Amino acid sequence: MKYLPNILEIKAETTLNLLLARAKKVKTHSIDEYIESGGYNALKKALSMDPKEIIDWVDKSQLRGRGGAGFPTGKKWQFAVQNPPPRYFVCNADESEPGTFKDRVLIERDPHLLIEGMIISSYAIGAEKAFIYIRGEYPAGYYILRNAIEEAKSRGFLGKNILGSGYSLDIYVARGGGAYICGEETALIESLEGKRGHPRLKPPFPVQKGLWGCPTVVNNVETICNIPIIVEKGWEEYRYIGPSEYPGPKLFPVSGKIKKPGVYELPMNTTLRELIFKYAGGTLGNKKIKAILSGALDCFSADELDTPMDYSPKGFGGTGTVIVLTEEDNIVELCLKIAEFYEHESCGQCTPCRVGCYEQHNLLKKIIKGDASEKDWEAFIYINKHIQPTSICGLGAVAGRLIRQAMEKFPKEFERYKPTVVKY
Amino acid sequence: MFEKELEEKLKSHINYFPRKEQAILMCLHEIQNHYGYIPKESLKPLSDMIGLPLNHVEGVVAFYDMFDTESPARHRIRVCVSIVCHFMQKDKLISALKEKLGIDMGEVTEDGRFKLIPVQCIGGCSEAPLFMIDEDTYKFEGEEKLDEILAKYT
Ligand SMILES: Cc1cc2nc3c(=O)[nH]c(=O)nc-3n(C[C@H](O)[C@H](O)[C@H](O)COP(=O)(O)O)c2cc1C
Ligand code: SF4
Numbered sequence: 300m301k302y303l304p305n306i307l308e309i310k311a312e313t314t315l316n317l318l319l320a321r322a323k324k325v326k327t328h329s330i331d332e333y334i335e336s337g338g339y340n341a342l343k344k345a346l347s348m349d350p351k352e353i354i355d356w357v358d359k360s361q362l363r364g365r366g367g368a369g370f371p372t373g374k375k376w377q378f379a380v381q382n383p384p385p386r387y388f389v390c391n392a393d394e395s396e397p398g399t400f401k402d403r404v405l406i407e408r409d410p411h412l413l414i415e416g417m418i419i420s421s422y423a424i425g426a427e428k429a430f431i432y433i434r435g436e437y438p439a440g441y442y443i444l445r446n447a448i449e450e451a452k453s454r455g456f457l458g459k460n461i462l463g464s465g466y467s468l469d470i471y472v473a474r475g476g477g478a479y480i481c482g483e484e485t486a487l488i489e490s491l492e493g494k495r496g497h498p499r500l501k502p503p504f505p506v507q508k509g510l511w512g513c514p515t516v517v518n519n520v521e522t523i524c525n526i527p528i529i530v531e532k533g534w535e536e537y538r539y540i541g542p543s544e545y546p547g548p549k550l551f552p553v554s555g556k557i558k559k560p561g562v563y564e565l566p567m568n569t570t571l572r573e574l575i576f577k578y579a580g581g582t583l584g585n586k587k588i589k590a591i592l593s594g595a596l597d598c599f600s601a602d603e604l605d606t607p608m609d610y611s612p613k614g615f616g617g618t619g620t621v622i623v624l625t626e627e628d629n630i631v632e633l634c635l636k637i638a639e640f641y642e643h644e645s646c647g648q649c650t651p652c653r654v655g656c657y658e659q660h661n662l663l664k665k666i667i668k669g670d671a672s673e674k675d676w677e678a679f680i681y682i683n684k685h686i687q688p689t690s691i692c693g694l695g696a697v698a699g700r701l702i703r704q705a706m707e708k709f710p711k712e713f714e715r716y717k718p719t720v721v722k723y
Numbered sequence: 724m725f726e727k728e729l730e731e732k733l734k735s736h737i738n739y740f741p742r743k744e745q746a747i748l749m750c751l752h753e754i755q756n757h758y759g760y761i762p763k764e765s766l767k768p769l770s771d772m773i774g775l776p777l778n779h780v781e782g783v784v785a786f787y788d789m790f791d792t793e794s795p796a797r798h799r800i801r802v803c804v805s806i807v808c809h810f811m812q813k814d815k816l817i818s819a820l821k822e823k824l825g826i827d828m829g830e831v832t833e834d835g836r837f838k839l840i841p842v843q844c845i846g847g848c849s850e851a852p853l854f855m856i857d858e859d860t861y862k863f864e865g866e867e868k869l870d871e872i873l874a875k876y877t
């Protein structure tokens with residue numbers, strides 16, 4: 300590669316050696332290194348299979364989307380192929396949730412795993428054009444992917460008549476421009492069409508009307524990287540990785556007040572406690588844990604350390620992001636940062652989200668300064684409750700959630716700032 | 724019109740995608756890299772190349788955070804002020820940067836060398852606190868190291 304920006308040496312550890320088999324090493328693996336370790340064998344196998352059979356395998360593997368919502372991937376693909384072509388396949392590499400850096404490690408270190416996954420996925424759903432939408436703040440990833448695509452083309456894995464199968468595919472890489480909302484799949488599609496990233500009303504879902512009104516599958520980087528593993532091992536063997544209800548490897552980006560921050564690849568029957576203490580070395584200075592955040596979504600307390608890292612209703616869920624805060628950290632200050640984040644990232648389309656995120660942040664600033672009157676407190680609580688119900692997209696739906704959980708789980712932290720006791 | 728070299732780059736982005744309007748963000752990155760910001764005068768020629776109204780291009784520029792039509796600077800320092808960096812002492816990094824450059828957040832140094840920009844999470848939180856200079860991502864490893872890094876950008 301001619302030019303590569305400076306990249307980070309993020310620690311990556313694995314007990315499974317699947318998604319991070321190569322990426323645990325801090326380097327970008329070339330196509331030769333990828334092929335040497337068995338890469339592109341899954342593609343060869345896939346091209347000898349009927350596309351329907353691949354979808355069936357992915358369905359039976361019980362793979363769920365790793366982009367946050369945990370939607371079953373096989374089901375999504377089944378919906379897509381019910382609609383007539385042209386169909387498109389889109390890789391969501393917008394990764395902008397605070398605390399999340401798992402996709403980055405895959406993109407920068409093992410780009411061919413992602414590309415092989417994209418080719419198989421596109422073949423399965425009958426797409427002849429596929430796109431990777433990578434966030435603007437990952438320039439190195441952009442160059443690495445462009446380069447890897449050229450490498451794959453030169454070996455006949457991409458382009459016209461892939462490996463003599465008669466199937467043709469082009470993959471395009473597009474960069475974002477610094478907007479968290481473009482990770483939401485319909486906003487991403489708008490952005491990919493060259494527009495502002497305003498989420499669309501659903502339904503219709505992207506699998507019905509996505510890019511240019513055509514059926515489109517949007518999957519997360521980590522989800523796609525599971526596809527070669529499923530094809531290579533077969534769905535039955537894949538189902539033995541981790542717990543039977545939530546099979547497959549999962550990446551957990553761990554950061555905050557922790558001794559060994561980094562990305563961990565583990566099965567989903569791992570608990571939050573094991574992840575933090577057994578793998579990530581416990582807290583900095585052995586301080587007591589106060590809160591664990593799954594990005595900007597949920598807030599867990601130290602009483603909830605036995606939460607399993609899976610997609611069950613009581614599981615950790617989401618992207619697998621773990622941010623650890625300890626006894627020294629101020630929860631109200633945390634809420635202020637969360638409110639700031641949502642205010643900054645609301646796209647402004649719907650009134651409750653636009654006004655709500657702004658006011659929530661504003662009132663919280665007052666509260667933390669000690670300037671909030673009882674009326675301000677009431678307004679704050681009212682707004683926090685009402686951002687959610689009438690929003691177009693998931694951002695508005697969760698913009699008040701972590702803060703509400705924090706108020707419920709850490710009432711004392713908030714009391715300090717209250718003139719009189721206000722009931723939530 | 725654009726200078727030849729930049730125009731070639733923009734054309735290559737426009738020809739790369741199945742539909743030319745898809746290249747708009749790529750072109751904006753390219754223009755910003757070239758001029759150190761996005762001059763307002765560049766938007767009309769860009770809209771002509773892409774074949775969409777100026778109004779559309781202006782709307783896109785305004786929507787995306789990374790694009791700056793206000794202040795030219797040779798290098799953009801993006802400092803993460805998001806959750807993890809906040810609790811991992813981002814303030815130390817910020818005050819070191821402010822002091823070394825003699826500017827506040829959002830400002831450009833007098834010689835036009837650096838602009839200091841607060842940003843949300845840049846996705847490398849295990850290494851917090853983090854910052855980017857142009858396309859490079861760095862962690863904060865003390866003031867001496869910071870001097871070394873800054874010296875690379877003239
Ligand atoms: C505000 C918002 C931001 C999102 N950001 C991302 C993101 O950065 N990356 C991602 O893969 N999914 C993100 N999602 C989820 C996507 O909308 C979509 O569900 C996902 O890309 C589907 O892929 P999966 O089924 O493989 O998980 C976001 C959703 C919302 C509501
Ligand atoms: S909920 Fe918020 S972010 Fe989502 S579309 Fe509405 S205004 Fe935009």
Ligand code: FES
Pocket residue numbers: 397398399803804805806807808809843844845846847848851852853
């Ligand atoms: S919070 Fe600063 S890089 Fe993620």
